[in-house]
Amino acid sequence: DGGITQSPKYLFRKEGQNVTLSCEQNLNHDAMYWYRQDPGQGLRLIYYSQIVNDFQKGDIAEGYSVSREKKESFPLTVTSAQKNPTAFYLCASSIHRDRRDYGYTFGSGTRLTVV
Amino acid sequence: SQQGEEDPQALSIQEGENATMNCSYKTSINNLQWYRQNSGRGLVHLILIRSNEREKHSGRLRVTLDTSKKSSSLLITASRAADTASYFCATSRGSARQLTFGSGTQLTVLP
Numbered sequence: 001d002g003g004i005t006q007s008p009k010y011l012f013r014k015e016g017q018n019v020t021l022s023c024e025q026n027l028n029h030d031a032m033y034w035y036r037q038d039p040g041q042g043l044r045l046i047y048y049s050q051i052v053n054d055f056q057k058g059d060i061a062e063g064y065s066v067s068r069e070k071k072e073s074f075p076l077t078v079t080s081a082q083k084n085p086t087a088f089y090l091c092a093s094s095i096h097r098d099r100r101d102y103g104y105t106f107g108s109g110t111r112l113t114v115v
Numbered sequence: 116s117q118q119g120e121e122d123p124q125a126l127s128i129q130e131g132e133n134a135t136m137n138c139s140y141k142t143s144i145n146n147l148q149w150y151r152q153n154s155g156r157g158l159v160h161l162i163l164i165r166s167n168e169r170e171k172h173s174g175r176l177r178v179t180l181d182t183s184k185k186s187s188s189l190l191i192t193a194s195r196a197a198d199t200a201s202y203f204c205a206t207s208r209g210s211a212r213q214l215t216f217g218s219g220t221q222l223t224v225l226p
Contacts, residue, residue: 004157031212042203043158043216050212058213090157094212101146101207103160104214111155 002027006091006107012115013078013085021076021110023091030095032074033104036060037088046089049074078112086114121204121220129225134191136220138204139184145207147180147187148214152201161189161202196226 004025013019023032031050035043045058049068063082068074074093078085088111092104122137138147146165150158164171164180164187171178177190191198201221205214 006157033213035216040218042218045213045215048213088155092158101163101165103148103163104150104158105160106150106157108157109155 004091004093004105004107006089006110008110009108011110011112013112014115016080018077018079019112021078021089021091021112023074023076023107024072025074025093025105026072027093027095027105028071029093029105030071031093032068033092033094034058034064034066034074034076035090035092037090037109043090046076085112087112121202121217123220124218125221125223127223127225128194130194130196132194134194134198134222134224136189136202136222138187138189138217140187140204140206140217141185142208143182147178148205148207149176149178149187149189150203150205150216152203152219154200158203191222194222194224196224198222199224 007022033048034046037043044060046064047066049055052071055066055068065077088109090109091107094102094104120139128134146163148163149161152158162173162178164178175192180187201219203216203219205216
């Protein structure tokens with residue numbers, strides 16, 4: 001079955017440490033996205049990529065970095081510059097960058113906690 | 116930036132009743148989408164309505180869109196306990212492909 005896989009499900013980060021969240025899709029989708037969700041709130045866009053080797057900053061990109069070397073993969077690194085990284089991180093993909101009328105497919109999320 | 120705002124923030128109903136959630140947004144859109152999120156899980160796409168459409172149905176779901184009022188509503192008919200979840204509206208605007216999500220409505224359906 002096709003889908004998006006996020007790993008790990010839970011991640012603990014020490015102060016000053018960089019951590020990388022994995023996102024892999026086998027849906028052959030062109031575009032991929034990273035969102036952050038804080039308790040009781042909606043989703044805020046961190047980064048997005050519409051094509052391999054290209055990505056754009058979202059609304060809250062500071063302290064985060066991404067890469068898109070393969071169509072299937074869009075890893076997110078939470079750097080030590082992100083001062084409040086504790087949150088639920090969601091990866092999503094969509095089918096075609098030239099089609100506006102599509103829905104997103106989401107992964108099951110990674111819960112990151114600073115210890 | 117939050118484009119959509121859902122109302123109410125929380126809704127509690129009995130099984131079998133209908134649930135209505137509303138979404139307001141600020142700027143013109145290409146389409147509006149509704150998603151569902153079970154606690155601690157990813158979001159699931161429910162339905163998409165284009166800016167030139169006024170109403171759309173999918174099973175027990177009915178979505179309306181009023182572009183003059185910049186608002187949408189999601190109606191879930193004959194609700195079930197399994198419908199308990201958070202529901203989010205999301206808007207697609209301009210030439211951008213990314214969605215902007217609202218803050219969500221927490222629906223609780225009591226058995």
